[in-house]
Amino acid sequence: MKVLVHINDAERWQEALATRLPEAEIFTSAAPADKRREADYLAAWKPPATLLREPVALKGIVNLGAGVDALLNNPGLPANVPIVKLRDAGMAQPIGDYVRYGLLHFQRDFDRYRRQQHARQWREHAPLDKADWPVGVLGLGAIGARVAAMIAADGFPVHGWSRSPKTLPGIHCHHGDAGLEALLGRVKSLVLLLPDTPATRHIIDAEALARLPEGASLINPGRGTLIDEAALLAALGNSAAEGRLRGALLDAFPEEPLPAASPLWSHPRVWVTPHMAGPTPLEAALDQVAEALRAFESGEPLDAVDPTAGY
Structure with a gap:
């Protein structure tokens, strides 16, 4: 051979x-x-x-x-x-750790404390319990299923989604268009672990983002093509006013390296990492x-x- x-x-x-x-x-x-x-x-x-x-x-x-x-x-x-x-x-463990970091970042208000630090504001926020912070995981393949299990073991209620029906212990599994709509309406953080296919490109568009509850957050260690960037920026709002979406932790982008001119680099509610979630x-x-x-x-x-x- x-x-x-x-x-x-x-x-x-x-x-x-x-x-x-x-x-x-x-x-x-x-x-x-x-x-x-x-x-x-x-x-x-x-x-x-x-x-x-x-x-x-x-x-x-x-x-x-x-x-x-x-x-x-x-x-x-x-x-x-x-x-x-x-x-x-072996990629699921570091990707799971990346997602865990993102969840704690938002659940424990580190994003808000960072902005308060820059403004020299001393203000404590009462955190929500993990049990009151439902997480959605889109993509339940080998990596997605493992990550969903890790999050559930940490105490977060986890809703998983796939194209076809799946059953995973400890995970509320959804499938198909109706299942996606139901999942989006109930999660405080959405994790993207889908492959890049014609069916998944821009699956997170303006309509999907509008279905998320006010103040939800987005974590993408998956593929950059899953997100409609213009819709994401509109949902995030601007530096003066927080939009419908609280923030986004992004590791993958349609063009990599992320172009220097991209507005994602400087957006105050976006955290950019250089496709390092799953070495x-x-x-x-x-x-x-x-x-x-x-x-x-x-x-x-x-x-x-x-x-x-x-x-």
Whole structure:
């Protein structure tokens, strides 16, 4: 088996994969073009279209991340080549911690205390109990389900949403359009962990934001395309007056890095982080990649990406 690796720090991935797959020949995209064309499998994160077109008999692709939108939208993606992706690989824990931080930020009024500090105001706010702070989690895949469980274990009532029905212990599960409408109307914080698909782009638009209770907050460690930015800014209001939405903690954006001219940078009720919520733990990811490549080679059933669904 010949495996072509393309990712930042590809040499480290190459070396670590070689210890797990001693029977394989593993090389990076820095190899000569003749060698790249021989690849049976591609393990990559956001490969260029030219690289995707090079292998002449590619049997499978391992996407080295949970989001596959960049790969599926790549014009060089070969047709009918099965794709598998990382389906957690340790990312759920740091994403859950990011969400927990965001929830406490708003539930314990740290956003308001920060503004009071700048104004030299000494004023205490009576906090709501966690039990009175319902949280909505949109997306109940491998990561979303784990994050929802972590939040519930902290004492927050959790409402989860997915396209199709799901049952998760301790989570109030909703599905479909009616379920989304019901969820939006009852949560104080909304967490976005959906994939980027045609059905989810701008799922948080002006209509969705208007359904949230006054003073709700938004936390997005998922995909930047889930939010209509103009609608978000309108819901947030301006520096002089708080809008319908209390604040937003945003880690993902349609264009990354976030352009310097974006009004999100300077908005007083927006917190921007540089797509750092869920770093991929290398060792756990490598184990999953090796397992997927062996399954490809042996013909075992795969939990493959559905290009039509987008995940």
